Amino acid sequence: MLRQKRQALALASRDYFHEWQISVCFVLALAAVLGPMLVLFGLKFGIVGTMIDELVENPAKREIRPVGSGHYDRVWIDSLRKRDDVAFIVPRIRSIASTLSVSSEQAGRILQFEVIPSAKGDPLLDPQLEPPSGMDRVVLSASAAKKLQVSAGDHIEGSLQRRFRGRKERVAMDLQVAAVAPATGFRRDGLFASVMLVEALEDFRDGRAVPALGWEGSAAVQARSYTGFRLYARSIYDVAALNDSFERSGIEVRTQAADIESVRRMDNTLSAIYWAIALIGLGGFSLSLGASLWANVDRKRKELSVLRLVGFRTGDIILFPVVQGLYTAVFGWALACGIYLAAAWSINFMLAPQLESAQKICRLLPEHYAIALAITAGASILAAILAGIRAARVEPSEGLREI
DSSP states (O other), X not given: OHHHHHHHHHHHHHHHHHTHHHHHHHHHXXXXXXXXXXXXXXXXXXXXXXXXXHXXXXXXXXXXXXXXOOOEEHHHHHHHHTSTTEEEEEEEOOGGGSEEEEEOSSSSSOEEEEEEEEOTTOTTSOTTSOOOBTTTEEEEOHHHHHHHTOOTTOEEEEEEEEEETTEEEEEEEEEEEEEEOOTTTXXXXXXXXXXXXXXXXXXXXXXXXXXXXXXXXXXXXXXXXXXXXXXXXXXXXXHHHHHHHHHHTTOOEEOSHHHHHHHHHHHHHHHHHHHHHHHHHHHHHHHHHHHHHHHHHHHTHHHHHHHHHTTOOHHHHHHHHHHHHHHHHHHHHHHHHHHHHHHXXXXXXXXXXXXXXXXXXXXXXXXXHHHHHHHHHHHHHHHHHHHHHHHHTOOTHHHHTTO
């Protein structure tokens, strides 16, 4: 039985390549349908994928900021930190207390910088670099480091003043630049400091003592309350859920949920349009291929009946249109991939000046090619089954009249 199937496979292959003109027409017809479909999907995947990549890579899209000032204690902050959909959270102090006068030996002036509370895992900082820590190690934004003319390892001086018990007081501290933040993460002048240092700055301005730095004042508060927080969701898909959670708690926040949802709606809409076009095109080609193979079986009824007469079984005869349909699927898919690659290169080349170096507006992943081949082969087999059913009805007696 295996010998007959191998013979049927060999005869179907020889017949397919012998009538190469008809076979080429089938392949071209498939490539004409599949090639543009691959280009359309490549554009859809490239455009939406680029937008999603920009959302994922931009930490600001995952940031959740409270509107106005509130009262949040450390227990509440810690409870949020334990949530699976929260990637990073630190408390914030009053904005009026979140500034520091900074100078360096290289720069000839004193600059006012925003102080941002930070810690390990801050999305705005490079994870490969050292985070701010303790009372003296800080991270500068790229623009701040440029103005101070310093780099990682250099020392800078920070100073702040207050009015305490009717007189002005100014203190200074020696700070070391642990690292410089990437320019893409934070574009303003800023100084990233540990929560401990940020709390010390607020305590000093409020007239409280900071023993760790030798600053005198009134007794420190026992239960600290924060006016805000810096929170980043684990992914862009967690922003909406966190936003809803804060709304239920009565906390008004500002997020990029609308931008994220618009990209997701665009992805769903483009996917629906693409698959509608793909199904219509693939369905039309399948019917066309099935009808062509059906006609091919009718044209070769004499040869098929002779094969039945010499001992080929029904299953062996059905292999003829199925094997030839698979040949058409593979060759048509290969030609369609070539058409796609040429079109994608042209599109990306023309739009390259408007994109970043690593971006492509039309692209497919390796698994997309495999999926396209599987769908094409499956559709071709289904189409060939129509012709196979026709071939199975050929009776051996029809060959007797031809002998």
